Amino acid sequence: MSQSKPADLSVNLNKIALIRNSRDTTYPSVTHHAQICIDAGADGITVHPRPDQRHIRVDDCYDLATMLSVEFNIEGNPFAPAMKSDRPGVSDYPGFIDLVKDIKPAQCTLVPDSNEQLTSDHGFDLTQSGDQLAPIIQELQKLGVRVSLFMDPDLQQIELAKQVGADRIELYTGPYADAIKTNNNADAVFEQFYRAGEKAQDINIGLNAGHDLNLDNLSRFATIPQLLEVSIGHAMTVDAISMGLANAVKAYQRCLGKT
Ligand SMILES: CC(=O)[C@@H](O)[C@H](O)COP(=O)(O)O
Ligand SMILES: NCC(=O)COP(=O)(O)O
Numbered sequence: 001m002s003q004s005k006p007a008d009l010s011v012n013l014n015k016i017a018l019i020r021n022s023r024d025t026t027y028p029s030v031t032h033h034a035q036i037c038i039d040a041g042a043d044g045i046t047v048h049p050r051p052d053q054r055h056i057r058v059d060d061c062y063d064l065a066t067m068l069s070v071e072f073n074i075e076g077n078p079f080a081p082a083m084k085s086d087r088p089g090v091s092d093y094p095g096f097i098d099l100v101k102d103i104k105p106a107q108c109t110l111v112p113d114s115n116e117q118l119t120s121d122h123g124f125d126l127t128q129s130g131d132q133l134a135p136i137i138q139e140l141q142k143l144g145v146r147v148s149l150f151m152d153p154d155l156q157q158i159e160l161a162k163q164v165g166a167d168r169i170e171l172y173t174g175p176y177a178d179a180i181k182t183n184n185n186a187d188a189v190f191e192q193f194y195r196a197g198e199k200a201q202d203i204n205i206g207l208n209a210g211h212d213l214n215l216d217n218l219s220r221f222a223t224i225p226q227l228l229e230v231s232i233g234h235a236m237t238v239d240a241i242s243m244g245l246a247n248a249v250k251a252y253q254r255c256l257g258k259t
Pocket of ligand 2: 012034046075170209210212213231232233234235236
């Protein structure tokens, strides 16, 4: 299958918010940096509001929803409960699904994260959670939200993602990034993701990807023909420190094959 068109780049702003939260301030502004990304050619903006609001806050989600002119992708644990804010002036966390139902972003990516995790580090096991997720997926789709499930490149699990009604899967690319960084079994690991893309095409489910993608590993990953969107934040923010955010966005778009 030839590449139909280059994958979209959705910039994850978690780490902009993390810098802001290190002081009692509004600087750096999440919405201001979203606009910089959009002006530089980003196709979307992604945030991952966790219950402890360690970086992206509920208030950021509402602020972004009012100003974004590109797709908004909100990621999170569908079973994340409401949590009181521990910072004055910061809204309480209402529960992930309640937040998404109220904001109704273009896309919601469901991620099996616990609040204790340092970061996202695995995909769903749908043999365990598929029955619970199916009605949640349907409920969000009825509100016009495209639903993506954060998955490992496991072909049977990807089939289950289709069965529970997801529009897309987002491949967890941490293991791919590690394999490239350590040059350990990189070809075989990439092959797993390439095959996952073929499986997605076979069963007609959209293909997104994200986590630890960077300027060193993205170009190869972007050769997967079925890839519709990558969401990138951590490495993008680090690159922005040295090259500026607008230049970083353009550099990542070049890796995706756009000039
Ligand atoms: C789901 C995923 O891999 C990332 O989108 C996630 O947002 C990373 O979360 P942190 O930025 O909190 O590490
Ligand atoms: N879904 C992946 C994402 O949004 C950003 O992940 P990372 O680039 O911060 O690792």
